[in-house]
Amino acid sequence: MTQPVFPERPPMKTGAGVAAAQPLRIVVTDPIISRFEQELKYDGGAHHWVMASGWSAEDQLRALADADVVVCSALPPEQAAAAARLRLVHVTGAGYEKIAMDSLPPAAAVANAFHHARPIAEHVVMVTLMLSRRVLAADTELRRGQWRTIATSPDVPFHPTLDGMVLGLVGLGSIGAEVARLGAALGMRVRAVRGNPGAAHPEGVQPEWVGGTAELPKLLETSDVVVVTVPLSEETRGLIGAAELERMKPSALLVNVARGPVVDQAALYAALSERRIAGAGIDVWWGAPADGKVPPSEFPFERLDNAVLTPHHSGHARTTFERRAADIAANVARLAAGRPLFNVVREPR
Incomplete structure (x- = not known):
């Protein structure tokens, strides 16, 4: 394997009428965003980009020792x-839960990136239609040589349509808001709970009502499709457990595009296997695949x-990463120019 090259920093530009300026050294360790090198470098500044995603841990540590910026999905304490x-x-x-904030130097800011709301919202609609129209069951039956429809089997249910269904959103951030827009465009009645129910509604979102987290039971009892979009925290871990699933309609669907541990996996498996809810879309899991266990769960979903079941890929549209790379490049340009950064989740200390 070719050994990594560690270029020297160029000399600072100086001279009459020219302020001292030094290009930034940027180390990229994330393998997905590394595929968008052209978008990362669109600013055209004379920065030094070190594409280190395929490097050994030792070589990455060497590269980070001289880095002004690191572009990553995770930054463990030693890095x-x-x-x-x-x-x-x-x-x-x-x-940004995989960033070792306490181990960072005080001068380091932390920023994040988005642009995944639209593809995730489309995934929610797709899964809702697949579940409500028995796509998995119908596909399996047809492959087995069975032609089962309402015309041949009286036990096959009629399809519902989305118009008039109640879409219940647990969280109304960027993902929840985009799910609300798409759902409303399809005729769904939007309701939501969020941490700050009195906050202004996102642009283009006009829910029937928005309640606080204490009103989660009401949302669950009245929704036909419940979509979980809240970030994982100590407050949201296990937010949807046995008691919450018991409140849902037997005909209701649960779609989790947040983080796996927001929903209790044992309770969800029991509710599905006992048909106490009609179905679920699971895109996020309770850990990463380990020891060949796929999907990564204690129960045979x-x-x-x-x-x-999908492998946490609901936001993996190409546009997501093209736009994230452009945002990263824009923030690099702002840092080099001494201008304020955007999407900052930790200010320099």
Whole structure:
């Protein structure tokens, strides 16, 4: 394997009428955003981009020792501590729970990136239609040589349509808002709970009502489709458990595009296998695949015909990463120019 090259920093530009300026050294360790190198570099500044996603841990540590910026999805304590001159950690997604904040140098800001709301909202609509129209079951039956419709089998249910269904959103951030817009465009009646129910509604979102988290039971009892979009925290871990699932209609669907542990996996498996709710879309899991266990769960969700299972890919549209790369490049340009950054989740200390 070719050994990594560690270029020297160029000399600072000086001269009459020219302020001293030094290009930034940017280390990229995230393998997905590395595919968008052209978009990352669109600013055209004379920065030094070190594409280190395929490097060994030892070589990444060497590169980070001289980095002004690191672009990553995770930064463990040993890497954060090694990057003593960091000025910016730019996370490649919205979640920053894998950044060792306490190990960062005080001068380092942390920013994140978004642009995943639209593809995730489309995924929610797709899964809702698949579940409500028995796509998994019908596909399996047809492949087995069975032609089962309402015309041949009286036990096959009629399809519902989305118009008039109540869409219940647990969280009304960027993802929840985009799900609300798409749902409303399809005739769904939008309701939501959020941490601050009195906050202004997102642009283009006109829910029937928005309640606080204490009104979650009301939302669950009255919704036909419940979509979980809240970030994972100590307050939201296990937010949807056995008691909450018991409040849902037997005909209702649950779609989780937040984080796996927001929903109790044992309670969800029991509710699905016992048909106490009609179905679920699971895009987020309770850990990463380990020891060949796929999907990563303590329960055999893969055996259920009323669950649509996807490998945390609902936001993986190409536009998501093109736009994230452009945002990262824009923040790098702002840092180099001494201008305020956007999407900052930790200010320099």
